[in-house]
Amino acid sequence: MAHYLMRFDDINPRMDWQRFLRIKNILEKYKIKSILGVVPDCRDYNLMVSNNFPNYYDYLRKCKSYGDVIAQHGYTHLYDSNSKAIFANSRNSEFAGHEFNKQLKKISKGKSLLSKEFLWEPVFMAPAHSFDKNTLRALDKLHFKFILDGFSLFPYKEDNLTFIPQVSSFPLPKIIPCISQLCIHINTISDKELERLIIFIDKNHNRFISINELRLSKKYLKIIDKKLTFVSIKFFRYLRNFFKIFNKLLINILCIKQRTFYKILFKNKSIYDWHLNGTFYCRKYKMISLEIINSFKPDIYIDIGCGLGEILSKVKIDSLYKYGYDSDLRLKNLISILYKNKFIFFEREEELFDHTLLVKKRKDLILISMLGFAHDYSKSEIEKMILNYYKKIGSFILLIDAFYVKDKLYKYNHHEFFFNHIGLVKFLYKVDKLRSLYCIKIGK
Numbered sequence: 417m418a419h420y421l422m423r424f425d426d427i428n429p430r431m432d433w434q435r436f437l438r439i440k441n442i443l444e445k446y447k448i449k450s451i452l453g454v455v456p457d458c459r460d461y462n463l464m465v466s467n468n469f470p471n472y473y474d475y476l477r478k479c480k481s482y483g484d485v486i487a488q489h490g491y492t493h494l495y496d497s498n499s500k501a502i503f504a505n506s507r508n509s510e511f512a513g514h515e516f517n518k519q520l521k522k523i524s525k526g527k528s529l530l531s532k533e534f535l536w537e538p539v540f541m542a543p544a545h546s547f548d549k550n551t552l553r554a555l556d557k558l559h560f561k562f563i564l565d566g567f568s569l570f571p572y573k574e575d576n577l578t579f580i581p582q583v584s585s586f587p588l589p590k591i592i593p594c595i596s597q598l599c600i601h602i603n604t605i606s607d608k609e610l611e612r613l614i615i616f617i618d619k620n621h622n623r624f625i626s627i628n629e630l631r632l633s634k635k636y637l638k639i640i641d642k643k644l645t646f647v648s649i650k651f652f653r654y655l656r657n658f659f660k661i662f663n664k665l666l667i668n669i670l671c672i673k674q675r676t677f678y679k680i681l682f683k684n685k686s687i688y689d690w691h692l693n694g695t696f697y698c699r700k701y702k703m704i705s706l707e708i709i710n711s712f713k714p715d716i717y718i719d720i721g722c723g724l725g726e727i728l729s730k731v732k733i734d735s736l737y738k739y740g741y742d743s744d745l746r747l748k749n750l751i752s753i754l755y756k757n758k759f760i761f762f763e764r765e766e767e768l769f770d771h772t773l774l775v776k777k778r779k780d781l782i783l784i785s786m787l788g789f790a791h792d793y794s795k796s797e798i799e800k801m802i803l804n805y806y807k808k809i810g811s812f813i814l815l816i817d818a819f820y821v822k823d824k825l826y827k828y829n830h831h832e833f834f835f836n837h838i839g840l841v842k843f844l845y846k847v848d849k850l851r852s853l854y855c856i857k858i859g860k
């Protein structure tokens with residue numbers, strides 16, 4: 417029968433602490449000990465999705481004394497190599513391919529930072545599961561004992577290092593005799609997956625163990641175990657890559673179909689080209705924004721600069737509580753052709769906010785998106801806009817983008833302003849070739 421290990425990757429002061437603490441509380445209710453993969457000096461924007469967690473190191477020391485294991489998760493988590501690694505699927509790596517001394521230096525610096533905070537333990541997990549033989553040499557030299565990766569069903573020892581297998585992020589079926597190391601990326605796990613994980617913990621809490629309770633694979637079984645697991649994983653990865661390519665192809669087909677449809681529908685109509693080219697399925701940021709908006713489950717959703725209202729039409733709330741505004745009033749007639757009764761379009765911003773105030777109940781969550789135009793406005797203009805909305809309707813969640821690409825077309829870059837905003841609750845770095853997305857709580 418399977419036993420489970422709980423492992424969290426990407427622990428850093430700016431991760432999604434709200435979600436992490438939700439699961440951590442459930443784990444502690446059952447006295448389950450976790451493995452916390454701490455990035456010693458996190459420089460990877462992809463992992464910094466919210467504001468700084470107060471008393472970060474104190475909290476980690478508390479976890480350590482509770483019995484959680486602190487694993488060193490690389491050094492900065494920045495991928496600066498694309499060499500092939502021993503186990504990893506992707507070519508992104510902080511270590512694989514670098515010469516021995518460079519790897520030694522990185523790991524050693526990370527170890528020093530964790531040791532200074534009384535957190536270091538001889539356990540290592542590589543970012544993107546990516547490392548090579550030089551990494552193993554460096555780890556051995558720096559007195560690491562455990563490496564949290566490997567293709568097998570049971571832990572095994574090679575030279576001085578014990579490999580604890582990491583076969584699938586999600587739990588393997590109970591009937592398989594194995595050690596299944598769950599690998600949770602708290603920033604990116606979907607809401608559905610999170611709920612499934614919680615149910616799994618509730619049902620199987622007595623099957624969770626800690627690193628200290630692990631037993632090594634018997635020598636004669638080690639080779640068979642490794643070979644069989646390796647073949648199964650390769651097959652699974654092949655299937656997964658196939659579905660990824662298929663999915664990408666499907667989105668491309670939808671994009672072409674939508675573009676063609678819009679061009680036919682709006683033939684001879686006066687409309688900017690970007691509305692016809694940048695349709696919902698042709699713009700990744702629109703699809704991601706929709707997911708974000710739905711994840712907040714707002715009571716009222718307002719899209720400033722709504723264009724044809726593609727996002728508005730798809731947000732999962734009653735059409736009476738979805739409002740759009742765009743300064744291009746020609747869009748009004750086109751919206752009535754495309755999305756009649758799917759949301760309310762206002763010709764004047766004033767009217768929109770007066771209506772919102774009338775409809776809004778005291779505890780309603782309002783989400784306002786301002787996408788694709790903030791780069792035309794200075795910081796003070798943006799601040800003025802936000803303050804104005806706040807004065808009119810009270811607190812809300814703002815979903816806004818900033819362009820990281822430097823171009824004359826994109827006059828202002830607001831990354832620093834949004835990223836360091838006190839109300840930042842969600843940050844998605846480089847969601848497409850142009851922009852990052854920010855969710856900011858305005859007001860209390």
Ligand SMILES: [Zn+2]
Nearest residue numbers: 425426543544
């Ligand atoms: Zn990571």
